[in-house]
Amino acid sequence: MKRALVLLGFAAAAAAADPAMIERGKAEETRSCGGCHGVRITRTQRLSRGNWEKELDKMVRWGATIKDREAILEYLVATQGDDRPRPTPEISANGAR
């Protein structure tokens, strides 16, 4: 039983990570998320599917137009899900005189 559940969980995760869907989701992010702020703010997050759903709803309320919601959600969950390791911090170059 436990093994069956583990297999089912793996299958669900694998199905979610369909590379074509992920590619489409990434393109959707470029199209619909970069107008008001840089995409770094999304790429530094590590959120559960539920929290990504809420973020997309919030951004749509604020004026984002998402055409391919399924793909962007799968992309965000697969690449910036709460099970993904934290990104290596990005450090800016020295701009001080």
Next chain:
Amino acid sequence: MRYLSRRQLLAAAAAMPAAAQSGSLTVPGKAPLIVHNDFPEDLESLPEYLASWITPTDKFFVRQHLPRPKIDAGAFRVNVGGMVSTPASLSVDDLRKLPQLTLAATLECAGNGRGNFQPRIPGLQWNKGAIGNAQWRGPKLKDVLARAGASAQAKYVDFDGADVPVGKVPEFIRSIPMRKAMLETTILALEMNGQPLPDLHGFPLRLIVPGWDGASWVKWVNSIQVQAQSNPGFYMATAYKYPKVAPAPGGAVKPEDMDVLEGMAVKSFFATPSPETKVKMGSTVRFAGIGWGGENRIARVDVSTDGGATWRPAALGKEDMAFAWRTFSFEWKAARPGYTVVCCRASDAAGRTQPIDAAWNPSGYLNNSVERLGIVVEG
């Protein structure tokens, strides 16, 4: 249901965001900082920048909600209206003619440390560096309110900056209650660390609300409205709220069960050395950091070099005042080999002390968990 081939898995991996690079972004006037966002810039101080009592402006963290406005200093006016007898429109010169106060105060983002909460919370994933201490200078807010004849019946003051929202994003308007607005120490800063405010920090005018969350320190202030009630907009009614009763981690809290965030929590952290530093057995290790207590001065900082089993007082810096952080240092002889967990814990003059684990809350505010720093002692 299907399984991915190795080739498909590789393709999926290639679609992931590129590994973070160093130095791909340069922010004029800023030393290297941790980049959380580039447009608008959200930048975090490196821990080692936070060892000195005053944080140099080029190393000071930056937090912006909306794209930064371009401001012509000559044409700039701040309008004071609402429940006032004579609405005023003041230039930078008018503000400079009022009595000026210089005040050291620590500015901390309400969400500093959000990135360390579990389960994870949407928002900037700050580690510990969304904080800094600076000298701020400008007229007192109460003098500006008096110029316009603010009504004694008013209960709140609203602040709006020159930044403009995109799309249907709400205006960034914040309110503070009259009791805080009328304090001698609540000022409208024209200067930061002896220089005119840089654009990134709110040029030409920024509200300084000592001891309170950074969200109250509105930048580019061009509108001050005296009101009977707190602003009904998103940034007062929904954002920057903290549960009255702690939920289980990950739990939801109803809006009516939240309070507006005001004063900040008591906390401390190590600026140096950095985590996982290797030291030789028998050597003396110097720890340096800061403690701060929002509106209260810091009374003590204790350090543990055995993962919290025993504690000893740290040496405190001479600058000792409300609103500004206090530096501390602690010397330790690394007598035994092995991985050692070093912790620091501040207590303020009001008797507040840091918890081992800060209460999880839906927006990830006030993370003042005791810091645990790993040091490797090599035998």
